[in-house]
Amino acid sequence: MITKTEIPDAPLTIAGKKFHNRFFLGTGKFRSKAALAESIAASGTEIVTVALRRIDLEHHEENIVEYIPKNVTLLVNTSGARNAQEALRIARLAKASGYGNWIKIEVINDSKYLLPDNYETIKATEMLTAEGFIVLPYMFPDLYVARELVKAGAATVMPLGSLIGSHQGLKAKEFIKILINEIDVPIVVDAGIGRPSQAAEAMEMGADAVLANTAVAAAGNPAQLAQAFALAIAAGRLAYLSKLPSAQSHADASSPLTGFLFEQ
Amino acid sequence: MITLEEIKNILEIQNPGQIERLAREASEITQHYFGRAISLYAPVYISNYCSSHCTYCGFHVRNRINRIKLTGEEMHKEMSHVAQSGIENILILTGESYKATPLFYLKEAVEIAKQYFSSISLEVYPMEAAEYRELFEAGVDGIAIYQETYHRLRYAQVHLSGKKKDYDYRRSAPERIARAGIRQISMGILLGLANDAGEDLYELFEHLRWMEKNFPGVEYSVSFPRLRPIKGLGFEPSYVTDLTLIKVICLTRICFPRAGINLSTRENARLRNHALELGVTKISAASKTSVGGYTAENPEELDPQFDIQDERPVDEIVQMLKHRNFDPVFTDWRRIDNESAA
Numbered sequence: 001m002i003t004k005t006e007i008p009d010a011p012l013t014i015a016g017k018k019f020h021n022r023f024f025l026g027t028g029k030f031r032s033k034a035a036l037a038e039s040i041a042a043s044g045t046e047i048v049t050v051a052l053r054r055i056d057l058e059h060h061e062e063n064i065v066e067y068i069p070k071n072v073t074l075l076v077n078t079s080g081a082r083n084a085q086e087a088l089r090i091a092r093l094a095k096a097s098g099y100g101n102w103i104k105i106e107v108i109n110d111s112k113y114l115l116p117d118n119y120e121t122i123k124a125t126e127m128l129t130a131e132g133f134i135v136l137p138y139m140f141p142d143l144y145v146a147r148e149l150v151k152a153g154a155a156t157v158m159p160l161g162s163l164i165g166s167h168q169g170l171k172a173k174e175f176i177k178i179l180i181n182e183i184d185v186p187i188v189v190d191a192g193i194g195r196p197s198q199a200a201e202a203m204e205m206g207a208d209a210v211l212a213n214t215a216v217a218a219a220g221n222p223a224q225l226a227q228a229f230a231l232a233i234a235a236g237r238l239a240y241l242s243k244l245p246s247a248q249s250h251a252d253a254s255s256p257l258t259g260f261l262f263e264q
Numbered sequence: 265m266i267t268l269e270e271i272k273n274i275l276e277i278q279n280p281g282q283i284e285r286l287a288r289e290a291s292e293i294t295q296h297y298f299g300r301a302i303s304l305y306a307p308v309y310i311s312n313y314c315s316s317h318c319t320y321c322g323f324h325v326r327n328r329i330n331r332i333k334l335t336g337e338e339m340h341k342e343m344s345h346v347a348q349s350g351i352e353n354i355l356i357l358t359g360e361s362y363k364a365t366p367l368f369y370l371k372e373a374v375e376i377a378k379q380y381f382s383s384i385s386l387e388v389y390p391m392e393a394a395e396y397r398e399l400f401e402a403g404v405d406g407i408a409i410y411q412e413t414y415h416r417l418r419y420a421q422v423h424l425s426g427k428k429k430d431y432d433y434r435r436s437a438p439e440r441i442a443r444a445g446i447r448q449i450s451m452g453i454l455l456g457l458a459n460d461a462g463e464d465l466y467e468l469f470e471h472l473r474w475m476e477k478n479f480p481g482v483e484y485s486v487s488f489p490r491l492r493p494i495k496g497l498g499f500e501p502s503y504v505t506d507l508t509l510i511k512v513i514c515l516t517r518i519c520f521p522r523a524g525i526n527l528s529t530r531e532n533a534r535l536r537n538h539a540l541e542l543g544v545t546k547i548s549a550a551s552k553t554s555v556g557g558y559t560a561e562n563p564e565e566l567d568p569q570f571d572i573q574d575e576r577p578v579d580e581i582v583q584m585l586k587h588r589n590f591d592p593v594f595t596d597w598r599r600i601d602n603e604s605a606a
Binding site for chain 1: 295296297298299300302352382439476480481482483484522586589590591593594595596597598600
C-alpha cells in the first residue's frame with residue numbers, strides 16, 4: 001500500500017508506545033461500520049478514537065469496537081462530558097469495561113460551537129493522570145493551558161485547528177505554532193481539518209500528528225479520503241524533516257536596501 | 265438571526281428549483297455536522313390520565329377513553345419488549361396529570377427504564393426546577409416539552425382548562441429543565457394548531473436561540489409533529505402540507521446547524537425516508553402510542569394518542585437506513601452517575 005512509504009523518521013512516541021503512522025482517525029458519523037473499517041485499513045492508521053457513549057456495552061447492536069483491528073490503539077474519548085467530573089466518570093467506565101486506559105479528554109459545555117472547556121480539561125487531566133490513565137486532552141490552543149496540561153501529566157496536547165466539523169482547516173495556525181515551539185510533548189492537531197492539504201500544512205509546520213474524522217466520514221469514498229489524509233500527513237512530515245525553506249524567503253537576487261554598500 | 269419576514273417568504277415558495285436549493289443547503293449542513301448517523305428511539309406511554317382540556321388531544325380530561333396507568337410490573341413488561349428490539353433510547357410519556365402520575369411515579373418508571381435502556385427521556389407535564397433535578401438525579405438524560413403554539417390567543421382557545429392553560433409556566437419550562445442540569449431538551453410546535461406556521465416557527469427559533477445563549481451546555485433538539493384529526497374529537501386542524509413540513513425541517517437545519525431534529529412515526533414511511541437527507545437526525549421506530557400498547561392482548565381496544573403512519577418494525581427501519589447509506593445509532597449515551605454532576 002502507498003501509505004507504507006518509508007520515510008527516514010523516528011517513530012512518534014506517546015507514553016512509551018511507538019507509532020509509525022501519524023494519522024489519527026475519529027470514528028463518528030460514518031455511513032456504516034464497514035466504511036469505518038475500510039478507512040482504518042486504507043489509511044494504515046495506528047490510533048483511532050471512539051466515544052464511549054457510542055459503544056454498546058450490552059452488545060445489542062454491532063459493536064463499533066469490533067471493527068477496529070487489535071493492532072490499532074483504541075483511544076476512548078469522553079464525548080458528552082460537560083465538566084471534569086463527568087469526564088472522570090466516563091473514563092472510569094471505559095476502563096472498567098475493558099477498553100484500556102488511553103483516554104482522549106473532550107470536555108465540551110457548548111452545544112452550538114462545541115469548543116473545549118480548557119479550564120475543566122486541565123482539571124480532568126489532573127484527575128485522570130492521578131488514576132493512572134494515559135491522557136490525551138483536546139484543547140483550545142492556549143500556551144498557558146498547554147503548559148498546565150503538561151504539568152498535569154498529559155501525554156500529548158491536542159489543539160483544535162478550527163471548530164469541530166467545520167472543515168475550515170488551520171484557523172488557529174499561529175497559536176498552534178507557538179505550542180509546537182514551546183511544548184515538549186507531541187502536538188496532535190485535532191478538529192476542523194477538512195482536507196488532506198490542511199493536514200499537510202499542519203505537519204509541514206511541525207505538528208507531530210493530525211486527527212481527522214468528519215471529513216473522512218462524510219466523503220463519497222471514505223477509505224480513499226482516509227488514505228489521502230495518511231499520504232498528505234506523511235508528505236507534510238517529510239517536508240518538515242527536510243527543513244523546507246520558510247515562506248518568507250524570496251528568491252530575489254537584487255538587494256534594494258543594502259545594495260548601495262557594494263556599489264562601486 | 266432569520267426574521268419573521270424571511271421565514272414567511274420561504275414558507276410561501278412554490279418554485280421547485282428554489283425548494284430544491286433550500287433542500288440542498290439543509291442537506292449539506294446536515295452531512296457536515298451529523299455525517300451519516302441517525303439515532304433511533306421508541307416511545308413508551310405509561311399513563312393516559314390527564315387533568316387538562318386541550319381540544320386537539322385524544323387524552324384530554326373530558327374525552328371518554330379508557331384511562332390506564334401502568335403498574336411497575338406492567339412497565340417492566342412494556343419496556344423489556346421494546347428493549348428486545350435493540351432500542352437503547354427510550355422516551356417515557358404520560359398525559360398531564362399531576363395527581364395520577366406524581367413525581368414519585370415518574371421516578372419509579374425511570375428506575376425501571378434504567379434496567380433496560382442506556383438513555384432515558386421524558387415527555388410529561390411541566391414542573392419546578394427542583395423536581396426536574398430529582399428526575400435528573402434519578403437518571404433522566406432528556407426532557408421533551410413542546411409549547412404546541414406560541415400564539416397566545418390560539419393557545420388560550422385550545423387549552424380550555426387544567427394546568428396546561430398556563431402559557432407562561434409551560435413557556436418557561438425549558439429554562440427550569442436546563443437549570444436542573446438535564447443534558448438534552450427537546451422543544452417544538454404542533455403544526456396545524458395555529459393558522460400561521462411561520463409565526464410559530466419564528467417564535468420557536470427565538471426561544472431556542474435564547475436557550476442556546478443562556479444554557480449553552482444543553483444538547484437541543486426540535487420536533488414538528490403535525491396534528492391529525494382524532495376520532496370523536498371534532499377538532500379540525502389547519503392543514504399543513506408535506507411541502508410546508510419539509511421547508512420547516514430545512515429552515516431549522518439552516519438556522520440551527522447542530523440541533524437535533526426528531527421525526528416520529530406519525531409521519532408516513534415515504535416522507536420519513538426522504539426527510540432523513542434534509543436534516544432529521546432522530547427517528548422513532550415501531551412505536552405504539554397507547555398505554556400498554558406493546559404487549560396488550562387486544563391492542564385494538566386501546567386508545568392511542570395519535571395514529572401511527574409508519575408501522576415498520578425496527579429491523580426494517582435499520583435495513584432502510586443501511587440501504588440509504590445511513591448508520592443506525594442505537595447507543596448514543598452511556599449513563600454515568602448523574603448524582604454529583606454539577
